[in-house]
Amino acid sequence: MPRAARSGGPVARVHRSSLLLIYLLLVAALAGCGRTSPVSDSAEETSSTAGPLRIGAIPDQDPEVLQRLYGTVADSLADALDVDVEYVPVTDYAAAVSLFRTGDLDLVWFGGLTGVQARLQTPGAVPIAQRDIDEEFHSVFVVNSATGLAPSDDLAPLAGLRFTYGSETSTSGRLMPAHFLTEQGVEPGGFPGGPGFSGSHDATLALVASGTYEAGVLNEQVYEARAAAGEIDPSVVRYARTPAYHDYHWLLGPGAIDRFGEDLPDRLTGYFTGLSAEDPADAEVLELFGAGSFVPTEASNYDQIERIGRDLGLVN
């Protein structure tokens, strides 16, 4: 007897059971809609609460350590302020600025220049605090030993070398070094073949070590950390140190002030400046940022950065 002649034969059964499976899966999917996403906090917050305070940091020094140990910072902040704190990971300087503008990030650890960009794009943003070392931050110029250059304060000999900056909108790896080069009469966009942009402080070190670029510039804090760990290639020579400037700071967005109250900036500044190296939990946070302590800061500290940024076409 031909099987197809029987109604409800195997063909139809397979069909029905797969439809049932699809239906069940759809139900399961819809039931899961209340879940929070592993990549972001759901944009729709319940209106009765202010939702969590979303913090983030530009990926600068050891981003993998900072972004993966974010629980430390978030927990400490949540305990001190008695609000929910959520750490949002970011990999890109420009993305951090955009996400601050869109309100996805409330409180962000910005570099000097990215902080200025974010503040100009987000009216009502308030600088909260900076590290003790950020009041007087430095960059270091490094050269490959094959150039034969001895450490000096004169930047002019760098003009004839293949030269790389770090990330394009890095304050310590691009903006301030370009400014100090200009002051000494070196065209910051010159150099044979044009300057390179390695993308990160560590990449700058590796590219100068390899000799692909004969000279480069990076964040002094990163240089010191790598030197202390014995990770700097012997062919990299520390050539010069820039004068001091203001750099990294915490910036708070206007959306968070609306949600948590007018006193939020003061409470946050109080929390950061109150972190003490004596307290083991506080010390952990301070160490993560490579800071001895945090100190208050204000917008005018970054006027010089804004001016230079405009000259270089990095601030519109």
Add this chain to the structure above:
Amino acid sequence: MTAVRTPPVAPRLRRDRRRWAWGLGGVAVLGWSLAGAGLFSGPVVNPAGVRQFGRFASAALSPAHDAEFLGVLAEATLVTVAYAALGAALAVALGAIGAVGLARTTWGRRRAGWTVSRSLLAVPRGLHEAVWGLLLLNVLGLDPWVGVLAIGIPYGAVTAKVFADLLDEVPRGGYEALLAAGAGRGSAALYGLLPSAAGGLLSYSFYRLECAVRSAVVLGLIGAGGLGYQLALSFASLRWEQVWAAVYALAALCMLADLGGRAVRRRVAAPRPAGGQAPTRDPLLTGAVVGSLALMAWSWWFLALTPATLTAGRTLDQLGYVLRAAWPPAADGDLLAAVAVAAVDTVQMSVIAIALATASALGVSGLAARRPGAGPGRWALGAGIRFALLLLRAVPPPVWALVLLFVLLPGVLPGALALGVYTLGVLGRLVAEATEEVDPRPRASLRVAGASRLGGWLYGVLPALSGPVLALALYRWEVAIRDTVLVGLLGAGGIGVLLSGRIAAFDWAAVTTVLATIVLLSLAVDLLSERTRTALR
């Protein structure tokens, strides 16, 4: 049977002038590109960087494997899978809708309408997934839709084109019979065209899923989460052991997607014999379709997507902000001059990349192809080469760009070679698969007649292979143009350098100009490669 037969007339062999013209043109363009990369005007190699390169290479043998990091990778892998599944699903859905508007069948003799609809595709297709990701991030913020749409939009456009071609190429007898019998065009296409095209459509959909895995990783580099995100973090501090661990996780994912897709494609190409009974469903194909639907449902749940964000007031506000800042495009002389120079660099980079990838892919294809019945030594060699190709395409192009920059001097060349190495990973596999499909008999008979291994390959395989390989290479050329943006994001030359600079400065008007240039470039390359393919056919 002694009828006198005229001896068969041997076809006159002569060189095809048109092919020669295209071939010589190709060689000239390659020479021009190599000259542009500085190959003939001074040193390009930096031997002192071998030690830095060695650090990267030796870390491949000791990937990070502490429990904590593996946990991080496991969660990241799930995110990548979810993005890939939903992105590919969106692409197939968009492709199915778009194919209707693109098929010659729809337009019939109205060529103008067909041409306009094809050119409209250039915008979604011409921009790389990472660029879509960056743009969407500015509108949607940190929403998982960013990753899904960034894969779905460009892939959807490519899929629509391929689907339309598949629909146009199936036998039209049933369709025309239905039309003649008075059926409407819609139902005639549904019952007369779709069933015969279904196999091809299914195969291609699974192929897209494999590609989507790699794209999901690239999106991680711009901050959309997943394996690429972890890779980018470790890459920024040059923690090569961690980078390699992420690369291996990605390679494993690609291999799984590849195995699944291969099983489906093989079954579609050679359906089970129906036997005498009524047609039954193929359990493998049914399982694959149901499994994919389950994967999509899980991904939707895992990423917690809500359609509401797409129409939320904030999304529209941000869209308005970006559009106001981006229009009108910047057109000052300095920018245009820089764009022109970068565009030339981009073309030269893509040409070098494709030439390198095609030549090398041909070189390894004989060994990389599976040959049933060969000994275990040959099998192990083939598997080893296929694994090496997998690694070449699992390491993202920006990483290749930096490590090649250690051993090469700055310029266009490191970026071009980085793209070439990555494209070799993709093309090597495609060429090997094409080799498997070549008729084995000419080579076998040459070998029995005493030809050497090389001779057998040169005269028995290569002639049959050259057509498909050139078609694949020309197709990847257009992809390489878009990919130059990726190495440019790390400063390795080409128009990507300009793009990343303008994005970093939030100069949206200039970004519009650069993006328009990229779209035009990829459109031009697409047209050129289409003409070349026609000439070589």
